[in-house]
Amino acid sequence: MYLSFSNAPVADKGTDARPGGRSRRRGVHTVSSTVITLGIVSLLTDISSESVSAILPLYITGFLGLSMIAFGVLDGMYQGVSAFVRIAGGHASDRLDQPKWVAFTGYALAALARVGLLFASGFAALTAVVTADRIGKGIRTAPRDALITAASEPEHLGHSFGVHRMLDNIGAALGPVIAFLILLVVPDGFHIVFVASLAFAVIGVVVLGLVVPNVRTRPRSGKDATAAVPKKRFEWGVIWQGPMRRLLAAAGILGLMTIGDGFVYLVLQARSEFAAQWFPLLYAGTNVAFLAFAIPLGRLADRVGRARVFVFGHLGLLAAYVVAAIAVEDILATVLCLVFLGLFYAATDGVLAALAAQLTTPETRGTGIAAAQTVVAVSRFASAAAFGLLWYAIGREQSMFVVAALLAVAIAVVAVLLWPFLSTPAGESA
Structure with missing residues (x-):
């Protein structure tokens, strides 16, 4: 893998310059x-969000003493509240052609929600905090993915997302x-977390605001690379009809069968001393596996078809449910x-974002990505509750079975x- 860190690559005999720090050397994908910079912003933001997610099940059911039903509602909100603003965020990005600053608004709102966690101590307060945090996520996700798409070669889009x-x-x-x-040093140190x-x-928001360029997603004029092509009428039919309609239906059906990870971890914790002792690290374990598979599966999606990888990737989720449901109390079951x-x-x-980007036009890309993510978020909210x-x-x-x-x-x-x-070689061209 070759990583280009230049925001303005210079074209030479063997290199083509591309907008947004994107370049291509002959025979080498950059x-x-x-x-990369958006990845660093997401890295910092995910340290923030996942440190909270890892302790939230224990904090809600153990420290605060709320019921499993209350946790189900809060976990569903964590999964699904962003759905109410995802399309708005993506559409604002498309219409304003300002994807960076729309994404910045979402990241900043989520950072402000972290302040509320310092004072929330009941179901109502936690509901408000989770709502604000997830609205921020809903606003930022599609514009960020539209930035990634605009800064990437179409044929290597899965790799870039990977x-x-x-x-x-x-x-x-x-x-x-x-x-x-x-928590190892301070057993009840939830507020330190x-x-x-x-x-x-906060650091992630600062990096986004100061370092990430505002790559425009709307096509530029051939004579003037800085001038946007005049706005066309927004084609909602691209989002709700044709190939995208099939993708949205598929994402919704599968999302309804996708429960929150917290439930899976609570099942493991209830019967395994290993899972109970290392509960916060279960989230880390899942994300280490995600980290290991992200680039290989992104490349595979580019080669064999993103739809194929998306559908058959759910077999991994099915295997996780079966392993969690089988009464085996050992380390192997947890690791698997x-x-x-x-x-x-x-x-x-x-892969879903890359597929949605492939099935939409540049003018509707942010909205299309947001629509797919919205369907997933809404269905997962219903599933968790x-x-x-x-x-x-x-x-x-x-219930797992x-x-x-x-x-x-x-x-x-x-x-x-x-x-x-699924039946076409590229998986997206049908």
């Missing part, structure tokens, strides 16, 4: 410095480790569960739904 997600998940792996070390989370979030979860996220997160009730009604292992069976059916249904993509 990754834009914009992608590199970004790799850096993102270095932070996602470090966050739980930091939380674990803090919240302070550290705030610090990393984390590896399968990491593989699932590596095969679906950036329903699973909390299911756990309460029939028990943890039984039910969801695993439903997911197996959903994968088969989606394979039929996306068959036009």
Whole structure:
């Protein structure tokens, strides 16, 4: 892998210059410095968010003493509240052609929400904090992914998203480790974790504001590379009809069968001394696996088809559910569960964004990515809330088996739904 850190590469005999720090040497794929810098911003932000996520199940059910149903609602909100603003954030990015500053607004709001964690001590307060944090995430995600798309070669888009997600998940792996070390030294030091989370979030916002260039996503005029092509009428049909309609339906069906990781970890913790002792590090384990698989699966998606990798990546999620549900109390079961979860996220997160970008036009790209992510967020919100009730009604292992069976059916249904993509060599050109 060749990484280019120049925001303005100089064209020479063997190099073509590209906007946004993107360049191509003959026979060598370069990754834009914009992608790298956005990855660093995501790394810092994920240290912030994942250090909190890693302790939230214990903080809610143990330290605050709230019920499993309350955790299910909060976890569902953590997964789904961003859905209410994702399309707005993506559409604002498309219409204003200011993806960096739309993303900056989202990152800044999420950082402000970290302040609220220092004072939240009940369900209502936590609901407000989680809502603000996830709204920030919803605003920033699609404009950030539109920046990545604009700064990348189309034929290597999966690789670029893989590199970004790799850096993102270095932070996602470090966050739980930091939380674990803090709680190891100060057993009830949840608020110390919240302070550290705030610090990393602020640093990420500063790096984004001062270092990341505002790469425009709207096509430029051929005579003047700084002048945008005049605005066209926004084509909503690109988002809601044709190939994108199939993708949105598939993402929604699979999202309904995707429960929050916190539930899986609580199942492992309830029956395994290993998982109970190292609970915050379970999040780190998943993200280390994500980190290992992100670039290889991104490249694989570019070669064999992003739709294929996206659909069959859910087999990793199915395997994780089965391993969690089987009553095996040892380290191997926990490690396998984390590896399968990491593989699932590596095969679906950036790949879904790359697929949505491929199926939309430059003028609708941010909105298209946001629409796909919105469907996933809404469906996962419903899934998490329903699973909390299911756990309460029939028990943890039984509820895991039910969801695993439903997911197996959903994968088969989606394979039929996306068959036009799965049956073509590129996976996206049908």
